[in-house]
Amino acid sequence: MIEMVIDARRKDLGGFEVGRILPFHARRMVGPFIFLDQMGPAEFAPGAEGINVRPHPHIGLSTLTYLFEGEIIHRDNTGVTQAIRPGEVNWMTAGKGIVHSERTDPLKRSTGGPMHGMQAWIALPDESEDADPAFHHHDEIDQPSYENSGLFARLVAGEAYGAKAAVQTSSPLFYVHWEMQAGVRTSPPPGKGTGGMSERALYVAKGQIEVGDRRFHEGQMIVLEPQAEPTIRAIIPSTVMVMGGEPVGERLIWWNFVASSQARMDQAKADWKAGRMKLPDGDSDEFIPLPETPATPEPTDPV
Template structure:
């Protein structure tokens, strides 16, 4: 059965970039190891406004960030000295481990012209054994990500394994992440080999069990159920999930199985112990006092 439908909420990254935030959600914090999901765009601004959209250097621990674009391009720079432009069809997979800082900048005027920029960013929690691993970064080109097509279906495997597809994207736990496009009238199913499975409708609409769902909705299904997804129109989906990792705490950009580790990360960022990107170290995002309390929400809660 359909376990829950999560409605995306509008959120601001504080730099004029508005996003639709899907995860975490108070009634369903994670889907497999995925603990965060934002959908940005389509965005269109004037060239003189571009610098205001930049995401300045900020820290992460205990997770991997996964960036995937439908349109436009973004320049990534991080503490390891990596500078990488990501374009549609590519994957930027950055594993924070014990700590990393990175920035995301919009430096190509054409990327924001005509509403071209559109991006999905997810965070994948790390297993406890890998939470303190060395930070790492990988960019994967489209030819490294297998594509499957049949009548009415196009899909690209971003990471993990699903529908008999596998690729070389380095992951730390069993998961799947798929970009799929369905033509009108197409029926489609979810991969059966994973315990937790979600379907995010990025564009178009789906019918499931007689109910219709549209853009900005994440459908999460109970284990063992094999739903039929019917596309009323051309529909773009992000399919994600995998095996649960257990309790996690999240605060700002930090994720950990231990609350005290997040407190250490706060202190490390304030003290400058997490290095800034060497090519982008003139400004950074300061540690918030407590973004949860500022919004009137309870203190950071475990994600499970």
């Protein structure tokens, strides 16, 4: 039933922890999901820096930012400035290249407050790798939801359970947020054996769940076998992100770049180093330089 369990690698960034789940050395992707971070949970003191990610580039992917608590201000070089708050979705498609920053609003820094959320990168299929960059924000109303008997479920992106979210994805996938009270039982979308997605996983963002006869806790991803149809039970109140989709093929990942070829990757490095990628309007005084020799992203890297 369970193919693999991945423990988030936690790193303290100075009052704020990030947990890196994907990529993992033994499991690079789940469907098109090539990167997954848990941001927090944290409680920023008044005057604390909060989130302060300087402008940096992406290619070959879409980023999906989703918060449980807090707020982040997104700015990019398509001219968008957008706050994201709990239950909303920021979907940014890099395509052939985009530059963005993510910061805490100065007014929020002065008062402090909580921060907890997820960021995923979704690798684009070959035909979309060089698409024009774009950004879309979706309010809670754009995401189908369900609530009954201690279970709240929100379809953040893709298609599942007969519903479709407003986010325009480039390949088949689903991304679901569960809030489960203790004792609640539910099931993930079906797998390959019953007409569903080829690859699926669960990530425990908070709490403790039971999958079959095994228990899993906060910070663990459970990668399911393609034909598994498990029942999930919450041992205590739990927050779970459920994801899956169809593979898009082998992908390279280097710093913030995702590509299907080394030539495309090398071009992106050269473009950023030479300053050929425009910085965001209203946030062009600084940027993150091209690293010398990064491997896959570490939890200290920008998200």
